[in-house]
Amino acid sequence: MNTEKVDFRSITDEGVTWTMLGTLYLRAWESRQARPILGDRHAAEAIDRIDYDFAALKRRLRPESNQFLVALRARQLDDWSTAFLARHPDAAVLHLGCGLDSRMLRLDPDAGLRWYDLDIPQVIDLRRKLYEEQGGYQMIGASVADEGWLEAIPADRPALIIAEGLFPYLAPTEVRRLLQRLTDHFPSGEVIFDASSPWLGRLVKLCRWAPRDGREVERWNPRLKCAEQVPFTTHYHRIPVRRYRVLYRLMHAVPALRHMMREYRFTF
Numbered sequence: 001m002n003t004e005k006v007d008f009r010s011i012t013d014e015g016v017t018w019t020m021l022g023t024l025y026l027r028a029w030e031s032r033q034a035r036p037i038l039g040d041r042h043a044a045e046a047i048d049r050i051d052y053d054f055a056a057l058k059r060r061l062r063p064e065s066n067q068f069l070v071a072l073r074a075r076q077l078d079d080w081s082t083a084f085l086a087r088h089p090d091a092a093v094l095h096l097g098c099g100l101d102s103r104m105l106r107l108d109p110d111a112g113l114r115w116y117d118l119d120i121p122q123v124i125d126l127r128r129k130l131y132e133e134q135g136g137y138q139m140i141g142a143s144v145a146d147e148g149w150l151e152a153i154p155a156d157r158p159a160l161i162i163a164e165g166l167f168p169y170l171a172p173t174e175v176r177r178l179l180q181r182l183t184d185h186f187p188s189g190e191v192i193f194d195a196s197s198p199w200l201g202r203l204v205k206l207c208r209w210a211p212r213d214g215r216e217v218e219r220w221n222p223r224l225k226c227a228e229q230v231p232f233t234t235h236y237h238r239i240p241v242r243r244y245r246v247l248y249r250l251m252h253a254v255p256a257l258r259h260m261m262r263e264y265r266f267t268f
């Protein structure tokens with residue numbers, strides 16, 4: 001990671017670009033818990049280096065409660081990633097809509113791996129101020145909907161495709177087309193991502209795609225098999241603060257609440 005202070009004050013609190021600063025902030029906050037779920041110290045280091053109005057961000061984010069949502073989600077995707085990379089240490093990882101996430105540093109994978117962090121060009125420009133490309137690690141500034149970036153990635157390895165906090169912001173046709181391009185390009189792999197339920201999707205202003213369940217994706221793309229769909233409350237026992245652990249446990253007991261957000265794992 002670079003070490004000089006960087007100025008992010010130009011980011012405004014409108015639109016999706018801002019959200020990636022929010023998730024980074026929540027992971028940094030969570031890393032300071034006595035018994036963290038994720039413990040992302042790289043996020044804390046990044047936040048310490050960013051010049052931004054974090055007091056205003058904190059008021060909007062309410063980290064005391066929302067840190068757990070982000071930490072549980074990231075931990076589930078990290079656990080699936082770790083399991084995949086243990087089986088395929090020579091894989092290609094595509095981290096789509098990576099924002100400022102330090103997932104590669106957290107997982108610290110084998111040197112034989114190729115890791116591609118992709119986000120829109122404005123975000124990758126900011127990301128380059130924090131992180132360096134080296135070895136098999138590369139950053140790509142492009143929209144997932146653009147043609148060209150995928151074709152430039154060698155298709156000779158099993159692929160782990162991670163999309164955290166991304167698919168809800170895409171139109172259904174964009175998600176479908178992207179999944180088709182990915183399974184056409186790579187011989188085999190996994191796609192892991194999170195999504196909201198349709199009723200929650202209707203309430204969230206920026207949400208555009210919210211599947212009923214994994215069968216929707218299987219119908220779109222028969223090569224993709226839904227191996228797991230895990231409600232966001234499943235690992236409530238990991239929450240170190242009692243009142244939030246109890247809250248998540250109660251939500252887990254109510255099907256409509258339990259399934260309002262899920263992490264999905266598809267194989268192909």
Ligand SMILES: C[S@@+](CC[C@H](N)C(=O)[O-])C[C@H]1O[C@@H](n2cnc3c(N)ncnc32)[C@H](O)[C@@H]1O
Pocket residue numbers: 016017019020023024096097098099100101118119120123142143144145163164165166169
């Ligand atoms: C909620 S943030 C999540 C960032 C990161 N995955 C995390 O968990 O911290 C959503 C990210 O998706 C990116 N994004 C949105 N639309 C995109 C697109 N069409 N192509 C690539 N990235 C996109 C945004 O720029 C933003 O960084």
